[in-house]
Amino acid sequence: MGLSIIVLAVLTVLSCILFEYSKLPSTLKNLTASYKEQFQIMSNKELSDEAKQKMLFQQISKQLKLIGKLILGIFLFVLPFLSLFVLEKLDGSLNPDILLTWWGLLTPIAVVILYMIFKKNYGRLFGNR
Incomplete structure (x- = not known):
């Protein structure tokens, strides 16, 4: 169980x-802005139907790219935890069932909190060099 917790913390x-390098929050903001812009295009009375259709197709294309990027980012975020199942095949002492225990739930939460604290303090210490 000890090795599983260490591996879970590293993962x-x-x-x-x-998550930090996938830029999921900015992708979500861009996707939300694209949906707002799509609504503005549809409610604009000054544009002709052909112009609206062309602009809406551009927005839909942009939205599909952003949704694909979002799905890929979520997959990359979950991938380390899925690799626990692969690592189990390499080392029998690793148990992916730890994800279903209290330790398996509390360990990632504690590690994320420590990561955020470290990241914040690291930025203060070395940010202005």
Whole structure:
């Protein structure tokens, strides 16, 4: 169980790093802005139907790209935890069922909190160099 918790903590840190570099929050903001812009295009009375259709197709294309990017980012965020099942095949002492226990739930939460605290303090210490 001890090795499983250590591996889970390492995988959680890896997941935090992947989340940070995947830029999921900015993708969500861009997707939300695209939906708002789509509504504005549809409610604009000054544009012709052809112009609206062309602009809406551009928005839909942009939204599909952003949704694909969002799905890929979520997959990358979850991938380290899924790798626990692969690592179990390499080392029998690793148990992916730890994800269903209290330790398996509390360990990632504690690691994420520590990661955020470390990241915040690291930025203060080394941000202005």
